[in-house]
Amino acid sequence: MSTATDTAAATPVAELHALLPTCERFLSGHGPQRPKDVLAALADDTGADEQPDMYGEGELIESFEREIAGLLGKDDAVFMVSGTMAQQIALRIWSERSGRPTFACHPTCHLEGSEQKAYQALHGLRAHLVGNPRALLTLDDLRAVREPLAALLLELPQRHLGGQLPEWDELVAQTAWARGQGIAVHMDGARLWESAPYYGRSYAEVAALFDTVYVSFYKGIGAIAGAALAGPRDVIAEARVWKVRHGGNLIHLYPYVLSARANLRRRLTRFPHYHARALAVARALSAVPGVAVKPDPPQTHMMHVYLRGDRDRLLAEAAAIAREDRVALFRGLGPTDLPGVWSFELAIGDAADALTDAEIESHFRRLMSAAGSI
Amino acid sequence: MSTATDTAAATPVAELHALLPTCERFLSGHGPQRPKDVLAALADDTGADEQPDMYGEGELIESFEREIAGLLGKDDAVFMVSGTMAQQIALRIWSERSGRPTFACHPTCHLEGSEQKAYQALHGLRAHLVGNPRALLTLDDLRAVREPLAALLLELPQRHLGGQLPEWDELVAQTAWARGQGIAVHMDGARLWESAPYYGRSYAEVAALFDTVYVSFYKGIGAIAGAALAGPRDVIAEARVWKVRHGGNLIHLYPYVLSARANLRRRLTRFPHYHARALAVARALSAVPGVAVKPDPPQTHMMHVYLRGDRDRLLAEAAAIAREDRVALFRGLGPTDLPGVWSFELAIGDAADALTDAEIESHFRRLMSAAGSI
Numbered sequence: 085m086s087t088a089t090d091t092a093a094a095t096p097v098a099e100l101h102a103l104l105p106t107c108e109r110f111l112s113g114h115g116p117q118r119p120k121d122v123l124a125a126l127a128d129d130t131g132a133d134e135q136p137d138m139y140g141e142g143e144l145i146e147s148f149e150r151e152i153a154g155l156l157g158k159d160d161a162v163f164m165v166s167g168t169m170a171q172q173i174a175l176r177i178w179s180e181r182s183g184r185p186t187f188a189c190h191p192t193c194h195l196e197g198s199e200q201k202a203y204q205a206l207h208g209l210r211a212h213l214v215g216n217p218r219a220l221l222t223l224d225d226l227r228a229v230r231e232p233l234a235a236l237l238l239e240l241p242q243r244h245l246g247g248q249l250p251e252w253d254e255l256v257a258q259t260a261w262a263r264g265q266g267i268a269v270h271m272d273g274a275r276l277w278e279s280a281p282y283y284g285r286s287y288a289e290v291a292a293l294f295d296t297v298y299v300s301f302y303k304g305i306g307a308i309a310g311a312a313l314a315g316p317r318d319v320i321a322e323a324r325v326w327k328v329r330h331g332g333n334l335i336h337l338y339p340y341v342l343s344a345r346a347n348l349r350r351r352l353t354r355f356p357h358y359h360a361r362a363l364a365v366a367r368a369l370s371a372v373p374g375v376a377v378k379p380d381p382p383q384t385h386m387m388h389v390y391l392r393g394d395r396d397r398l399l400a401e402a403a404a405i406a407r408e409d410r411v412a413l414f415r416g417l418g419p420t421d422l423p424g425v426w427s428f429e430l431a432i433g434d435a436a437d438a439l440t441d442a443e444i445e446s447h448f449r450r451l452m453s454a455a456g457s458i
Numbered sequence: 459m460s461t462a463t464d465t466a467a468a469t470p471v472a473e474l475h476a477l478l479p480t481c482e483r484f485l486s487g488h489g490p491q492r493p494k495d496v497l498a499a500l501a502d503d504t505g506a507d508e509q510p511d512m513y514g515e516g517e518l519i520e521s522f523e524r525e526i527a528g529l530l531g532k533d534d535a536v537f538m539v540s541g542t543m544a545q546q547i548a549l550r551i552w553s554e555r556s557g558r559p560t561f562a563c564h565p566t567c568h569l570e571g572s573e574q575k576a577y578q579a580l581h582g583l584r585a586h587l588v589g590n591p592r593a594l595l596t597l598d599d600l601r602a603v604r605e606p607l608a609a610l611l612l613e614l615p616q617r618h619l620g621g622q623l624p625e626w627d628e629l630v631a632q633t634a635w636a637r638g639q640g641i642a643v644h645m646d647g648a649r650l651w652e653s654a655p656y657y658g659r660s661y662a663e664v665a666a667l668f669d670t671v672y673v674s675f676y677k678g679i680g681a682i683a684g685a686a687l688a689g690p691r692d693v694i695a696e697a698r699v700w701k702v703r704h705g706g707n708l709i710h711l712y713p714y715v716l717s718a719r720a721n722l723r724r725r726l727t728r729f730p731h732y733h734a735r736a737l738a739v740a741r742a743l744s745a746v747p748g749v750a751v752k753p754d755p756p757q758t759h760m761m762h763v764y765l766r767g768d769r770d771r772l773l774a775e776a777a778a779i780a781r782e783d784r785v786a787l788f789r790g791l792g793p794t795d796l797p798g799v800w801s802f803e804l805a806i807g808d809a810a811d812a813l814t815d816a817e818i819e820s821h822f823r824r825l826m827s828a829a830g831s832i
Contacts, residue, residue: 331543
């Protein structure tokens with residue numbers, strides 16, 4: 085690991101990465117989660133008499149599954165190790181029920197870009213990509229589909245669009261269109277917890293538009309890992325069989341279940357705060373020349389932040405801020421469609437509470453000034 | 459939950475189950491593992507500066523994978539959430555490399571009976587069942603196979619045969635036969651740690667007969683859950699892609715990795731003791747009329763125990779022993795080929811250290827006497 089004075093051979097991003105563990109404040113996320121601390125806190129949060137789950141059974145896991153089903157207004161829910169597993173399973177079930185191999189999804193869908201095409205390699209499914217990769221999909225996009233579909237997958241919010249959400253009426257229209265065609269509607273709700281404040285509706289009201297819903301426990305909720313799939317009783321019963329097949333029905337899932345339970349209870353009420361804070365941070369960032377956010381204003385806790393300037397100088401200055409102020413602004417900068425404009429994903433969580441909007445604006449003014457953008 | 463005096467409506471097995479949490483000593487396993495205690499101990503076993511693994515990367519998980527690869531004398535190893543996932547992946551890889559859809563395994567193989575035929579439903583593989591379900595497979599069984607094979611799967615020891623192991627020369631002959639035919643050899647080493655003492659060889663020497671090896675961390679090792687697949691570098695690299703597809707490449711696997719690491723270090727040297735104790739317990743049990751063990755003598759830490767008599771009376775007396783002496787002898791009794799003979803699986807671990815051989819024999823004499831077998 086490079087130190088502050090030993091940067092001759094390090095790339096700017098490696099230098100920044102080396103400094104992140106020394107930071108005390110973080111713009112994104114919930115702050116560092118050291119395994120030793122997380123596990124000790126988890127032991128504290130666990131009742132002395134709680135018995136381990138066994139292969140998906142037992143009060144510890146079943147009561148949490150009922151809690152999630154209740155929150156989402158669905159008959160039943162099954163705890164899964166990952167969304168990758170949960171969503172493939174939902175789509176396989178809808179495919180077998182409809183006798184159709186194809187599901188529709190946006191081109192930036194997790195199944196299309198982040199799962200090594202497992203839907204095809206494991207389940208023999210086909211993806212029909214709908215809409216423009218740089219924009220939310222529309223009802224017109226759906227109406228243009230000319231292939232029988234087993235299911236329509238909608239991601240709320242769309243992470244790769246900076247966390248954009250369709251307006252409520254559009255969401256109602258799209259899901260109604262699918263149901264009118266006899267197509268099951270599945271929600272990639274990896275960040276559903278973060279979406280409900282924008283709609284001003286309960287999780288159950290949003291989930292009611294969908295047949296099956298996947299939710300995650302490690303993103304905004306901040307648990308170690310884990311996911312759930314909720315839906316009709318018979319679908320979830322079938323999903324439990326596929327959970328065995330995927331190798332996800334572990335003898336004990338309690339580290340993830342307990343972590344999900346404790347953090348859900350801790351943070352579920354905080355999502356309106358994360359959204360409000362994201363709005364304030366976006367205003368502070370947008371005030372800095374050379375900085376833009378998407379969506380503007382943010383609709384959830386997250387946004388994409390765009391920085392105009394020389395990438396190496398931006399990274400070097402972020403490293404200087406990490407070294408001098410022990411503040412981590414981002415982990416790296418990715419390319420965008422525009423030359424000379426770089427981006428990072430910002431997800432507001434607990435950690436941003438340690439920074440004022442004025443401090444955030446000031447750090448980015450320093451950054452943009454060093455990069456020659458101001 | 460039924461109490462000791464409220465048994466009118468309870469079945470004998472439900473009555474026994476209700477008493478198990480009140481027991482203080484256990485014939486099988488490592489004793490109760492309450493989540494709160496396990497997580498607190500795990501936090502103690504973890505270094506304050508250890509950083510979480512991220513999607514399969516990071517020193518925490520990579521150093522443990524190197525440790526496992528080293529123990530097994532293989533190029534590389536990948537940590538998996540389950541053996542179900544690890545073994546399907548190994549067989550899929552060998553199938554794609556050979557261009558053949560079929561693997562050979564014993565009829566009691568985990569993939570055939572305990573995974574909802576995932577090898578077929580997810581991977582399009584076929585199982586060619588070899589040998590008699592009540593006996594170890596033989597070289598003659600293999601020579602009789604008349605179908606091109608991608609891989610031969612051998613389980614060491616065979617759990618459903620009471621933990622039987624082929625003799626070393628037979629194992630060498632079978633694996634050599636497969637390799638001579640250009641067939642990959644995969645080990646279901648769910649209980650490999652328990653097998654090496656019988657062979658008097660290192661894990662690496664046993665694993666050297668195989669191309670890929672799956673090992674488990676929650677059975678004899680006593681971790682919360684988890685498994686590893688070890689083998690040639692290119693095969694394990696490919697397995698990491700399939701781990702993503704299966705939904706097993708979680709953002710953080712550290713609860714399982716840390717638990718596997720701590721318990722492996724704690725117990726790996728104890729397996730010769732478990733085997734020696736299994737031999738002594740088997741002698742004590744065999745001395746009781748109506749009791750038999752398989753294999754006799756045990757070859758590993760485990761055995762199947764057979765009890766002749768009335769099932770309900772055996773269960774009721776086991777419940778009485780649990781209630782009065784707070785000793786758990788077994789969790790239930792399953793049917794066998796013989797009418798009036800029942801069986802349970804006994805796996806010697808740390809818990810049996812709290813019972814002397816004389817006590818064990820005495821409890822079983824009481825049991826068999828109550829069941830009218832003595």
